[in-house]
Amino acid sequence: MKKTKNTKQDILKLLKENKIISGEKIAKILSISRTAVWKHIKDLKRKGYLIKATPKGYSLIDNGDLLNEEELAYLPYKVYYYKEVTSTMDIAKEIAEKGEEALIIAETQTKGKGRMGRFWYSPKGGIWMSLVIKPSFSLKEAYLLTYIASLATALAIEKIAGIKVFLKWPNDIIYKENDKEKKLAGILLEVKAEIDKIDYAIIGIGINVNNEISSLVPEAISLKEILKKELKRKDIIKELIKEFKDLLKVESIKILNLWKDKSLTLGRKVKIIHPEGEKMGLALDISDDGALLLKTEDTKILKIYSGDCIHLRNFL
Numbered sequence: 001m002k003k004t005k006n007t008k009q010d011i012l013k014l015l016k017e018n019k020i021i022s023g024e025k026i027a028k029i030l031s032i033s034r035t036a037v038w039k040h041i042k043d044l045k046r047k048g049y050l051i052k053a054t055p056k057g058y059s060l061i062d063n064g065d066l067l068n069e070e071e072l073a074y075l076p077y078k079v080y081y082y083k084e085v086t087s088t089m090d091i092a093k094e095i096a097e098k099g100e101e102a103l104i105i106a107e108t109q110t111k112g113k114g115r116m117g118r119f120w121y122s123p124k125g126g127i128w129m130s131l132v133i134k135p136s137f138s139l140k141e142a143y144l145l146t147y148i149a150s151l152a153t154a155l156a157i158e159k160i161a162g163i164k165v166f167l168k169w170p171n172d173i174i175y176k177e178n179d180k181e182k183k184l185a186g187i188l189l190e191v192k193a194e195i196d197k198i199d200y201a202i203i204g205i206g207i208n209v210n211n212e213i214s215s216l217v218p219e220a221i222s223l224k225e226i227l228k229k230e231l232k233r234k235d236i237i238k239e240l241i242k243e244f245k246d247l248l249k250v251e252s253i254k255i256l257n258l259w260k261d262k263s264l265t266l267g268r269k270v271k272i273i274h275p276e277g278e279k280m281g282l283a284l285d286i287s288d289d290g291a292l293l294l295k296t297e298d299t300k301i302l303k304i305y306s307g308d309c310i311h312l313r314n315f316l
């Protein structure tokens with residue numbers, strides 16, 4: 001077996017590869033003492049792994065939907081995993097200020113943040129994570145990150161859950177159930193920049209996977225409700241990060257075209273709500289600099305860079 005620098009990781013690999021394996025054999029393969037093996041096994045159990053000790057050796061019981069640094073060790077970002085946080089955005093900010101790139105994941109958030117200062121309900125079973133990156137983008141191109149993140153999230157959900165999803169401007173991932181549009185996931189972007197250079201970007205991603213949906217958010221839905229079964233969250237995370245990294249290399253015009261192909265907003269009559277007020281009109285297109293082009297009733301074409309979008313039933 002090819003050893004890594006992380007003994008716990010190696011033990012986990014051996015446990016996954018063998019139905020049953022003795023402490024003696026693990027110790028021999030990894031050239032460590034049996035006491036060291038025992039200590040690592042104890043630690044793995046503490047992290048949530050169900051490991052049965054039998055007279056013939058250790059046996060790992062399938063842990064289903066476990067998320068932790070070990071399970072996500074193969075991601076291209078350093079992973080920080082927490083059982084509970086206020087918001088992964090808060091931890092991400094501390095890490096970003098130290099100049100690191102990383103992925104912060106939590107089982108639950110007590111003060112989950114949604115867009116426009118809303119509360120984001122984050123119970124057990126969902127994917128609540130923030131990705132800290134230092135992109136080589138100019139500030140003008142920062143808008144691309146939400147398009148990239150929502151596309152990557154949609155593509156990962158489609159691949160792992162096997163369902164079709166759509167995008168609502170600016171960055172909601174939507175499932176269409178009969179005629180109703182239900183929100184599966186949302187993206188929150190925070191950027192720190194100087195003049196024209198991005199210092200770091202924090203991309204918050206919330207996906208309703210195996211979690212219950214609060215009755216306070218009737219417009220939301222989880223993958224478990226759609227599929228009537230639970231999914232392994234790590235499969236979605238791995239796919240999402242892969243798509244995200246790939247899309248980071250794609251030209252901006254192509255990103256916008258991919259986004260438009262999955263959009264539910266374009267061609268619709270919409271209401272845009274933002275701090276300065278509300279605007280109604282036809283969502284025409286996305287401009288090259290990432291704005292929503294809105295044709296209002298007095299036939300002006302407005303460029304909208306931020307706000308909340310409500311899809312209205314009737315076309316203009």
Ligand code: BTN
Pocket residue numbers: 086087088089109111112113114115116118120122127128129130171172185186187188204205206207
């Ligand atoms: C939205 O309003 O649609 C954006 C929701 C973003 C939620 C995610 S969950 C992980 C990260 N931490 C937070 O507090 N918010 C984002």
